[in-house]
Amino acid sequence: MxxxxxxxxxxxxxxxxxxxxxxxxxxxxxxxxxxxxxxxxxxxxxxxxxxxxxxxxxxxxxxxxxxxxxxxxxxxxxxxxxxxxxxxxxxxxxxxxxxxxxxxxxxxxxxxxxxxxxxxxxxxTLYRTSCISALASDYLSRKDSETLVMIGAGSLAPHLIKAHLTVRPSLNRVIVWNRSVEKAKTLVENLQNEGGFEGICFEVSNESLEEVVRVGDIVSCATSSEKPLVTGVELKVGAHLDLVGSFTHSMRECDDEAIRRGRVFIDNEAALLEAGELVGAFERGVITRNDIVGDLVELIKGEKVIGRRDSGEITVFKSVGSAxxxxxxxxxxxxxxxxxxxxxxxx
Known part of the structure; x- marks a missing residue:
């Protein structure tokens, strides 16, 4: 033994x-x-x-x-x-x-x-959502973009502003529009007090949303609106529209014209099933799924999908988030x- x-x-x-x-x-x-x-x-x-x-x-x-x-x-x-x-x-x-x-x-x-x-x-979630938008913007917005319009003043808004400023140092003007002007003022004051934004002019808009959208090189939306906020006819030539808020069929941050005018990109396939702007556009025959140019991974790889092609086209990025x-x-x-x-x- x-x-x-x-x-x-x-x-x-x-x-x-x-x-x-x-x-x-x-x-x-x-x-x-x-x-x-x-x-x-x-x-x-x-x-x-x-x-x-x-x-x-x-x-x-x-x-x-x-x-x-x-x-x-x-x-x-x-x-x-x-x-x-x-x-x-x-x-x-x-x-x-x-x-x-x-x-x-x-x-x-x-x-x-x-x-x-x-x-x-x-x-x-605030970090990852804003960074996905900014990463897409790096491929889709004009490199000489100067004015960022932030629609919404909730907890995601400051992250979106910081993330977009990170990839687009050419930005020198940030306009915040919110249904509650006081919330927009609070957001701007917090950013100004935080500091680190040399050369950036922060403004609170008292104008109509249509007027604000007209000046945006990048228009970022982070709301839970069920009625279209951004009307496509107001988007300027060469604008980039960043849609973050909706994740159900009833939510909708832009109208059909914005979808029709833009080259539309998504963060992932779930956006085709969940985003109210896209699902509604498909149902109404505004665009088809084949009109979606590509997703974020394809955009980064640059093999099958080309991002911004010229300074005049309008681009749209719709994200719903992913695990x-x-x-x-x-x-x-x-x-x-x-x-x-x-x-x-x-x-």
Missing amino acids: AAKEDQVNPPTATPITPPIYISTPTLHTLLTHKSLIHHLQSTLPTLSSAIQSPVRQSHQTSPSSSLLLMPSWSHSPLLPYIGVKLVTFHSNNSTLNLPGVHASYVLFRSFTGQTLASMDATEL VVDLLSAQLVYETCMKNNQYSSHE
Whole structure:
């Protein structure tokens, strides 16, 4: 009988590391719009095909609120993660001075299923949404764009402004239009107090929306409107229209004429099924699905799809968000956090 010391010991189990929590203040130290734009630009073309992402589940929890579930997982050793984002949308929160969207994100290791991290994804969503818009703008807006019109003054608006300014340093004027002029004033004051915007003139518009849209080289919309805000006839030659707010058939931030006049791009295929501007345009025969020029990955690769072709055309980018981008954004946050040791363990 073999002595105990001669027996082969079983393999040592991988140590269990407590999951970490990444707070919102910490997330702000880990992310910049510039770093996330660069990360998405480099990873989307190479890793998006390795990520499985079912169509998001959307549940109406009340006439004015909904719950969204957005899972994704990767088969690539370069992205060894499973992630799930849980999102609530309450359209009436503005009356309570609260954001309309709240979210949490949980990250797991794909090879073991171990929970790695959780984070407040409300802010993560604001970063990723704005950076996707800015990344598309880098390919679609004119490089000499000077005036950005921001329609909406909610929690996403400052992120969109910062992200667009990141990719278009030629911008020197930002006009904020909101149904509540006071909210627009607050947004502008906050940005001015924050600083770091040398050479940028921030304005609050007291004019009609039609007049404001006419001067925009880039027009970015982040609202939950169910009535068209941007009328296509008012878009100037060479304008870029960025549509962020709608994600249901009833929501609509622009009219059919804006869709008809523009070369339309989307962030991903879900936009064809969810975005009110596009679904309605298809139903009314304004355009067909074949008229959609391409998605963001195709835009970045530049193989099948060309972005802006000349200074005179109007471009439209419609995003609805995706679990793929959530996973890549969470990857950057988590890996930067671990590298910098900026986290708290769950007890």
